[in-house]
Amino acid sequence: MTEEIVVVEGDGIGKEVVPAAVSVLEAVGDFEFVRHDAGDAVKEETGEALPRETYDAVAAADATLFGAAGETAADVILPLRTAVESFVNVRPARAYPGVDALRPETDIVFLRENTEGVYSGHEDRLSDDLSTLTRVVTTSASERLAEFACDYAPEGFHVAHKANVMRETDGRFRDAVTGVADEKGVETEEVLMDAFATHVCLDPEQFDVVVCPNLAGDVLSDLAAGLVGGLGLLPSANIGSDNALFEPVHGTAPDIAGEGVANPSATILSAAMLLEHLGYDEEGTAVREAVESTLSDGPRTPDLGGDASTEDVTEAIIDELD
Amino acid sequence: MTEEIVVVEGDGIGKEVVPAAVSVLEAVGDFEFVRHDAGDAVKEETGEALPRETYDAVAAADATLFGAAGETAADVILPLRTAVESFVNVRPARAYPGVDALRPETDIVFLRENTEGVYSGHEDRLSDDLSTLTRVVTTSASERLAEFACDYAPEGFHVAHKANVMRETDGRFRDAVTGVADEKGVETEEVLMDAFATHVCLDPEQFDVVVCPNLAGDVLSDLAAGLVGGLGLLPSANIGSDNALFEPVHGTAPDIAGEGVANPSATILSAAMLLEHLGYDEEGTAVREAVESTLSDGPRTPDLGGDASTEDVTEAIIDELD
Ligand SMILES: CC(C)[C@H](C(=O)O)[C@@H](O)C(=O)O
Numbered sequence: 007m008t009e010e011i012v013v014v015e016g017d018g019i020g021k022e023v024v025p026a027a028v029s030v031l032e033a034v035g036d037f038e039f040v041r042h043d044a045g046d047a048v049k050e051e052t053g054e055a056l057p058r059e060t061y062d063a064v065a066a067a068d069a070t071l072f073g074a075a076g077e078t079a080a081d082v083i084l085p086l087r088t089a090v091e092s093f094v095n096v097r098p099a100r101a102y103p104g105v106d107a108l109r110p111e112t113d114i115v116f117l118r119e120n121t122e123g124v125y126s127g128h129e130d131r132l133s134d135d136l137s138t139l140t141r142v143v144t145t146s147a148s149e150r151l152a153e154f155a156c157d158y159a160p161e162g163f164h165v166a167h168k169a170n171v172m173r174e175t176d177g178r179f180r181d182a183v184t185g186v187a188d189e190k191g192v193e194t195e196e197v198l199m200d201a202f203a204t205h206v207c208l209d210p211e212q213f214d215v216v217v218c219p220n221l222a223g224d225v226l227s228d229l230a231a232g233l234v235g236g237l238g239l240l241p242s243a244n245i246g247s248d249n250a251l252f253e254p255v256h257g258t259a260p261d262i263a264g265e266g267v268a269n270p271s272a273t274i275l276s277a278a279m280l281l282e283h284l285g286y287d288e289e290g291t292a293v294r295e296a297v298e299s300t301l302s303d304g305p306r307t308p309d310l311g312g313d314a315s316t317e318d319v320t321e322a323i324i325d326e327l328d
Numbered sequence: 329m330t331e332e333i334v335v336v337e338g339d340g341i342g343k344e345v346v347p348a349a350v351s352v353l354e355a356v357g358d359f360e361f362v363r364h365d366a367g368d369a370v371k372e373e374t375g376e377a378l379p380r381e382t383y384d385a386v387a388a389a390d391a392t393l394f395g396a397a398g399e400t401a402a403d404v405i406l407p408l409r410t411a412v413e414s415f416v417n418v419r420p421a422r423a424y425p426g427v428d429a430l431r432p433e434t435d436i437v438f439l440r441e442n443t444e445g446v447y448s449g450h451e452d453r454l455s456d457d458l459s460t461l462t463r464v465v466t467t468s469a470s471e472r473l474a475e476f477a478c479d480y481a482p483e484g485f486h487v488a489h490k491a492n493v494m495r496e497t498d499g500r501f502r503d504a505v506t507g508v509a510d511e512k513g514v515e516t517e518e519v520l521m522d523a524f525a526t527h528v529c530l531d532p533e534q535f536d537v538v539v540c541p542n543l544a545g546d547v548l549s550d551l552a553a554g555l556v557g558g559l560g561l562l563p564s565a566n567i568g569s570d571n572a573l574f575e576p577v578h579g580t581a582p583d584i585a586g587e588g589v590a591n592p593s594a595t596i597l598s599a600a601m602l603l604e605h606l607g608y609d610e611e612g613t614a615v616r617e618a619v620e621s622t623l624s625d626g627p628r629t630p631d632l633g634g635d636a637s638t639e640d641v642t643e644a645i646i647d648e649l650d
């Protein structure tokens with residue numbers, strides 16, 4: 007049976023790194039790729055950054071590989087995360103041998119709540135002077151995340167929050183997450199999100215898996231990206247009960263878009279997460295290892311100090327797979 | 329005329345570093361210190377972490393020096409920031425010569441909005457499953473902050489926000505801040521708070537003064553603390569129209585409290601900010617320079633790899649002042 011994968015390249019280097027990842031996927035399995043559009047270019051053409059048919063296709067697919075969107079990023083990626091009903095955004099941040107990193111010992115996976123917090127989208131303009139945003143935290147979403155976290159990290163995890171200030175909402179988050187973990191006998195350690203920001207710089211090795219609310223996950227995973235050498239290497243997975251969407255953490259990199267020198271590693275690592283999600287564990291591991299060995303002694307794109315093209319790097323990774 | 333300074337030591341090492349800073353202040357000027365209590369110990373005794381008389385004294389004083397509070401930190405410091413009607417929290421984060429820092433070239437001042445955002449304190453438990461927090465952003469508070477920022481950094485500043493997601497609230501913040509700056513001919517550059525977290529690790533020198541909403545300032549300044557070697561050296565000033573409160577960014581450090589080895593630098597640097605705020609510019613500069621030269625070749629407390637006591641360091645700083 008041929009598995010169907012929806013592919014949304016988006017804008018900028020999305021149009022270069024997604025095809026690179028697709029050719030890696032083609033090298034390890036028999037997939038049918040169904041292409042859909044989203045992003046700035048589509049908006050320019052049609053007035054809509056996220057066409058209904060793209061949304062519907064992503065919602066119906068088992069798995070989607072997404073690149074990046076430009077100015078319209080939030081209009082594209084937030085609804086797409088909703089389309090796959092993804093309750094967790096899995097964001098591994100690790101340094102790779104041979105890649106310049108501020109803290110090479112960093113190896114942290116963020117499990118970011120992916121549906122609520124300040125992302126719930128309720129904002130009001132109450133007067134000429136005052137606007138409000140309604141931050142939402144539910145026990146059900148927090149528990150769903152915690153169950154995933156307990157499966158993902160049975161050896162225990164950190165819970166980052168700001169419950170000393172957001173007592174009711176982050177208090178609810180913390181209680182729900184630690185409650186599920188306690189029931190399952192999984193150890194948790196709490197850390198305030200501001201304290202985490204200091205401590206991860208001083209001693210990243212103390213953190214392994216970090217469960218956090220939506221915006222905390224956004225900022226703290228980008229911080230970890232800074233410690234491992236930038237966003238160019240970070241994959242991510244938006245996991246729902248029935249389907250999932252995989253995307254590099256980086257954006258469209260307008261400064262280098264179109265030049266064929268974008269680093270495809272983050273998207274290919276996202277494709278590895280996609281393979282594992284679909285049950286192709288061996289293939290997923292093989293792809294990840296091929297990326298790692300190419301990063302450590304293969305051709306390099308300019309962001310890593312080399313002068314190889316996206317294609318050179320992709321070919322080297324595919325060669326490693328054989 | 330003897331100037332009155334309210335002093336609130338609080339808990340833990342607050343009881344050690346505040347007296348150290350007081351003796352430095354005594355060495356440079358003629359001040360009257362009026363002591364008040366707040367924190368865990370007071371709560372244990374009286375049931376209240378922040379006695380009314382402490383609040384009133386801080387609200388009435390031109391300047392207050394605060395140490396740290398333990399479990400009750402939020403119950404103490406948030407109302408005290410309100411007591412001085414402080415619209416900005418000034419947080420300089422810089423590395424000092426000779427002090428181990430991940431990014432020694434970091435030299436950033438955060439101007440953190442100090443009254444609203446998620447700190448406005450409106451939370452509701454709407455059902456057994458769902459709680460909300462009302463995040464508040466006003467044009468007036470944002471403009472007040474921007475006016476301060478334009479005076480503070482006429483050469484321009486960054487504005488960090490998350491207006492791609494919090495469009496109405498952070499959009500209002502961004503528009504108000506850049507609007508005031510435009511009018512005054514001060515240049516601003518926007519940066520998303522998540523992108524800032526990556527970029528400040530990769531290249532801190534591109535940032536000088538960063539204006540941000542309350543929680544962004546909390547997390548991003550703690551991140552910068554991680555880049556300069558920890559919270560032990562970071563002072564801060566909560567500035568209002570008529571009065572102000574100065575505090576180290578660090579907490580009560582329960583692990584070393586009572587041992588007489590706490591690093592007093594952050595609190596003494598906060599006292600230097602206090603001096604400047606009261607118009608003692610020369611004395612403020614002298615104290616800052618004395619701390620810097622002691623940090624670079626004087627005795628060191630254990631957090632900086634030395635074995636000196638709080639008193640040793642304080643004496644060395646006072647000696648430098650002569
Ligand atoms: C583009 C933006 C809406 C998005 C987010 O805030 O989640 C991005 O920063 C990310 O982390 O994927």
Ligand SMILES: CC(C)[C@H](C(=O)O)[C@@H](O)C(=O)O
Pocket residue numbers: 170171200401402405406546577
């Ligand atoms: C103790 C806490 C309420 C406080 C804050 O969140 O502002 C602290 O983290 C700080 O940065 O001073």
